[in-house]
Amino acid sequence: MKATFQKYILNFKQASGTSRGVLRTKETFFLILRKDEKFGIGECCIFRGLSADDRPDYEDKLQWLCNNIHLERIHLLSELSEFPSIQFGLEQALLSINSEEGFHLFPSKFTKGEVGIPINGLIWMGSESFMQQQIREKLKSGFTTIKMKIGAIDFEAERKLLKSIRKEFNSNEIELRVDANGAFNPENALEKLKRLSELEIHSIEQPIKQGQWASMAKLCAQTPLPIALDEELIGVFDVTKKKELLQIIQPQYIILKPSLIGGFEGSNEWIRISEERNIGWWITSALESNIGLNAISQFTYNLRVTIPQGLGTGGLFTNNIESPLEVDKGKINYNPSKNWVLNLK
Incomplete structure (x- = not known):
């Protein structure tokens, strides 16, 4: 299995205010897994100024994950214990690549469109x-x-x-x-x-x-x-x-x-x-x-x-x-x- 990540900047339709300031853009990262013909994706959504993992080595840790994606899930999650958004991205990506339909991580009446x-x-x-x-x-x-x-x-x-x-x-x-x-x-x-x-x-x-x-x-x-x-x-x-x-x-x-x-x-x-x-x-x-x-x-x-x-x-x-x-x-x-x-x- 191969892993890569991609940075993505989300643009707000209009500036959105919080008590911490006004938001106009939002940075996030996609973790992408590929194995044979299968594809999986998860989002590592860092929140600058708020996330515990808003650290200078954030992208270095993402690269470490991509380099070591062959390790057992439990070991990876343990190594990422101080990077909660990367933990979450990894959980999503693994569920995604192992699912029958890549975006149905938890198949249910919700994903069937029957219940909101x-x-x-x-x-x-x-x-x-x-x-x-x-x-x-x-x-x-x-x-x-x-x-x-x-x-x-x-x-x-x-x-x-x-x-x-x-x-x-x-x-x-x-x-x-x-x-x-x-x-x-x-x-x-x-x-x-x-x-x-x-x-x-x-x-x-x-x-x-x-x-x-x-x-x-x-x-x-x-x-x-x-x-x-x-x-x-x-x-x-x-x-x-x-x-x-x-x-x-x-x-x-x-x-x-x-x-x-x-x-x-x-x-x-x-x-x-x-x-x-x-x-x-x-x-x-x-x-x-x-x-x-x-x-x-x-x-x-x-x-x-x-x-x-x-x-x-x-x-x-x-x-x-x-x-x-x-x-x-x-x-x-x-x-x-x-x-x-x-x-x-």
């Missing part, structure tokens, strides 16, 4: 008018769960936007989630959570920056609305450390991004540990192309999820890989009548 996965509609940060426009579009498209990124513009303006949705739709009609990406200060976070809870918010992701375990634990104990850990999980590779983190902080939910936490194996380990502690979870994509999003979606469906997941990022790019993935009426679906179009070397 409920997802949230993502509202990116920006001006108040821009955020209002996104909200209107998502509601018109049939989403019943909205996730709004907050922390970039004035808190009162963001609360006003959420309040405008609540005036029109109650919590039984529209579920509201917010993601602060660590934008709040520990000193004022609880007060902001109290004000958000008045609007019947489902949950808030990462209200304060990761790494402040004592402050986050206190917040989770006192919060009037459920808290979901997101960035907090990044870079925590050891199973003992994972248990310690959840035992100390005791969040209401955790958010699983396979590209950032070690792919399918990393996600399954977090799920097992969280369920032992009665902590809820859901899965979110991390700006992958449709290659990675396809893998995450199929994996997620097989977990028999019932609440909306965060898998709606595929439509953000002008040059995404053409695929059978479609978003319709608040669900992501796989349309078998559509083809994959790979314009790769």
Whole structure:
């Protein structure tokens, strides 16, 4: 078996804002396997400034993987333990090359196009008018769960936007989630959570920056609305450390991004540990192309999820890989009548 990798730059249709800055492009890498007439592909989706494996030797490690692809899977994954996005790319590529149809990593009713996965509609940060426009579009498209990124513009303006949705739709009609990406200060976070809870918010992701375990634990104990850990999980590779983190902080939910936490194996380990502690979870994509999003979606469906997941990022790019993935009426679906179009070397 031969392995190569290819860098690919995804271009956003419009600049997308987070509390960490504005995104216009997104770098990713495709791991390509070939054996006889068979072909396999996986996506190593590094997230600059956020991924634990955002390191100067990232491409060197990809090359090491290509040079040593003949080694056993368990040895490769162990060697890549500090490179979660490469681990995930390898998992995908191996499933792909060993599948009957290269993009059906987990064949199911989802890949047959019979069942979709409920997802949230993502509202990116920006001006108040821009955020209002996104909200209107998502509601018109049939989403019943909205996730709004907050922390970039004035808190009162963001609360006003959420309040405008609540005036029109109650919590039984529209579920509201917010993601602060660590934008709040520990000193004022609880007060902001109290004000958000008045609007019947489902949950808030990462209200304060990761790494402040004592402050986050206190917040989770006192919060009037459920808290979901997101960035907090990044870079925590050891199973003992994972248990310690959840035992100390005791969040209401955790958010699983396979590209950032070690792919399918990393996600399954977090799920097992969280369920032992009665902590809820859901899965979110991390700006992958449709290659990675396809893998995450199929994996997620097989977990028999019932609440909306965060898998709606595929439509953000002008040059995404053409695929059978479609978003319709608040669900992501796989349309078998559509083809994959790979314009790769």
